[in-house]
Amino acid sequence: MPTIHSASTYLGIDNEDIGGGHEQTTTTRRYRGLLFAPSSAAVSRTASEQKTVLSCLDSLDLVLFPETSEPSSQLSPPISSVSPQTRIHVVLSHLDLQKLCSSNKSPQERRQLPVLPDGDHSLLLLPGTQAPSFPLRPEPPSGDLFPGDYTKSSSRPPGASPVRPISSDGGNSRPDPPSAASRRLTTRRQLTHNLAPSLVDVPACADNLPPADPAPPSSTLAPSGSDQLPNKTNGQTSLLDVPEAGGGETIFPDASPETRISAPHNGNLRPASPLTHLRFGVDDDPLSPLPSSPPRCRRLSPHRAQIQPSWSYNKASPPQAFSGPVIPTPRALLQTSPVPTMACPATLFLRRSPRRQFVPGAPPIALQQAVSARPQIKFGSGTQLLLSSPQPESESIIKLVSDLNTVKLESDVDVVVAPPFVYLDFVKSSLSERIEISAQNTWVGKGGAFTGEISVEQLKDIGCSWVILGHSERRHIIGEDDQFIGKKAAYALNEGLGVIACIEELLEEREAGKTFDVCFQQLKAYADAVPGWEKMVIAYEPVWAIGTGKVTTPEQAQEVHVACRDWLKKNVSAEVASKTRIIYGGSVNGGNCAELAKQEDIDGFLVGGASLKGPEFATIINSVTSKKVAA
Numbered sequence: 001m002p003t004i005h006s007a008s009t010y011l012g013i014d015n016e017d018i019g020g021g022h023e024q025t026t027t028t029r030r031y032r033g034l035l036f037a038p039s040s041a042a043v044s045r046t047a048s049e050q051k052t053v054l055s056c057l058d059s060l061d062l063v064l065f066p067e068t069s070e071p072s073s074q075l076s077p078p079i080s081s082v083s084p085q086t087r088i089h090v091v092l093s094h095l096d097l098q099k100l101c102s103s104n105k106s107p108q109e110r111r112q113l114p115v116l117p118d119g120d121h122s123l124l125l126l127p128g129t130q131a132p133s134f135p136l137r138p139e140p141p142s143g144d145l146f147p148g149d150y151t152k153s154s155s156r157p158p159g160a161s162p163v164r165p166i167s168s169d170g171g172n173s174r175p176d177p178p179s180a181a182s183r184r185l186t187t188r189r190q191l192t193h194n195l196a197p198s199l200v201d202v203p204a205c206a207d208n209l210p211p212a213d214p215a216p217p218s219s220t221l222a223p224s225g226s227d228q229l230p231n232k233t234n235g236q237t238s239l240l241d242v243p244e245a246g247g248g249e250t251i252f253p254d255a256s257p258e259t260r261i262s263a264p265h266n267g268n269l270r271p272a273s274p275l276t277h278l279r280f281g282v283d284d285d286p287l288s289p290l291p292s293s294p295p296r297c298r299r300l301s302p303h304r305a306q307i308q309p310s311w312s313y314n315k316a317s318p319p320q321a322f323s324g325p326v327i328p329t330p331r332a333l334l335q336t337s338p339v340p341t342m343a344c345p346a347t348l349f350l351r352r353s354p355r356r357q358f359v360p361g362a363p364p365i366a367l368q369q370a371v372s373a374r375p376q377i378k379f380g381s382g383t384q385l386l387l388s389s390p391q392p393e394s395e396s397i398i399k400l401v402s403d404l405n406t407v408k409l410e411s412d413v414d415v416v417v418a419p420p421f422v423y424l425d426f427v428k429s430s431l432s433e434r435i436e437i438s439a440q441n442t443w444v445g446k447g448g449a450f451t452g453e454i455s456v457e458q459l460k461d462i463g464c465s466w467v468i469l470g471h472s473e474r475r476h477i478i479g480e481d482d483q484f485i486g487k488k489a490a491y492a493l494n495e496g497l498g499v500i501a502c503i504e505e506l507l508e509e510r511e512a513g514k515t516f517d518v519c520f521q522q523l524k525a526y527a528d529a530v531p532g533w534e535k536m537v538i539a540y541e542p543v544w545a546i547g548t549g550k551v552t553t554p555e556q557a558q559e560v561h562v563a564c565r566d567w568l569k570k571n572v573s574a575e576v577a578s579k580t581r582i583i584y585g586g587s588v589n590g591g592n593c594a595e596l597a598k599q600e601d602i603d604g605f606l607v608g609g610a611s612l613k614g615p616e617f618a619t620i621i622n623s624v625t626s627k628k629v630a631a
């Protein structure tokens, strides 16, 4: 039994889903159809932009072009450019088409809209829309046009009679009055796919929609019921009537994929029936769950959602909701509303192409990794620590983990990887146990109701053994101060985590000769707060060297490292000064790591970008040298 989707699942709205930039492919990921808003459909796009949009459209089952206040020939990209595989529904108003056909455009332009690519296409007319009463081409091929069908009749049912164009002057004269036949837009095709179209009213959302314009003078209306559609069967295509008035629900238990439902229409301006919503869809498709917050979509229930129209109609036809709840039954459901405020679809003609599989791609990965070297206790003073913390955009987390697992690590090197929170668990479970994991931040105290924060307890719960604190981005972008960071370090250490405690000076501070003062002040904040130094690693990362390619010279780095060690000796203890690993971070790479590692007080690295390249990262890891601990 076919599964059924709601229209809101099926359709994206272009403004949100194909607008540009990184969102350009959202439609193809989340939806199978796309509704072009006039503001976007009529916009001028560069050739490159059109190419991108077309590549998105090509993967869709359905594209809806709306009516616009501008000549639809300005639709961009041109409809004729869309792949024949894409089911195209053209939503155009009578006025729009009239304007198009009567304007002084080249024959090619005039043909643009009616001439769709070969293939199965269909026509969807929405409120304010009706079949044109004039030919769509100056010289339509005889027998090749049907009322309301703007496409070539490539699949006309056997026995169906071609309809003679009402006007044959190319639409340059005043069009003849629309005929009942043209308004009915009876289907001329056999629907072949498994979509059971339906019309459903949702009175609850009527108050969410703009009020209708006053009813037009009766003289402008066709006689009520003049285009009532009788129940009838045309080959395998059923045609069902919508009750003209009143609320309630009409169920068509025999509706099938070949069913077509049409609402009564009161002439060419306003439907008689106060249908407010148009719905169709298929349900229970695990591949396409209802979006939690579809663009401009209002969730009515777990299986019902409503999309507000993003196009506008002429004043005589107020906007209506175009919504798509799930109809989890094979029967079509039609309901009219007692609220006579909304225009209704004149005709709904839906089809569905074979389902495409939605295969979510691997998410973009931002993995921060840290590697540290194991303290060399046997040397008495020498420890190594190698840390890396990049934020890659393009590397896959799987590849990164795989690369790390293949790096041959020397036995005296501690390696710590610090991915973003959301990847911690995966990385922990994927990495060799030889490599530890670190968080990039943590909450300042015991966990509780601190929405959005990650507690030390939670980190420990997933096997995280380190946390980076005081990174320059936390200080200078997020605004954490020395004392706050010190408290974090204290809590993490008390709970058994290791702390990679960053210290760093800004460029202006270095240029003002304040490097030592800034670093000592930050060291003091740690020293004032932490209960011990056994699991503390100091990471000196001059802000001006992070991610800039401006690495400090080995001598500059050594100068700060030895000064910090001296500060620890004077202000904490000689033992702490000797045993505490002080690592360097800031544009470390495979080319400069060896010289930096030779410095007596550089015990390892905190590596960003270079750690994303497996071989280079291995070089950095193995460049770290053990240092002796003072007796």
Ligand SMILES: O=C[C@H](O)COP(=O)(O)O
Pocket: 388, 389, 390, 541, 545, 546, 547, 548, 549, 585, 586, 587, 588, 606, 607, 608, 609, 610
């Ligand atoms: O978090 C990363 C470190 O701050 C260093 O980054 P980097 O090696 O890209 O300069």
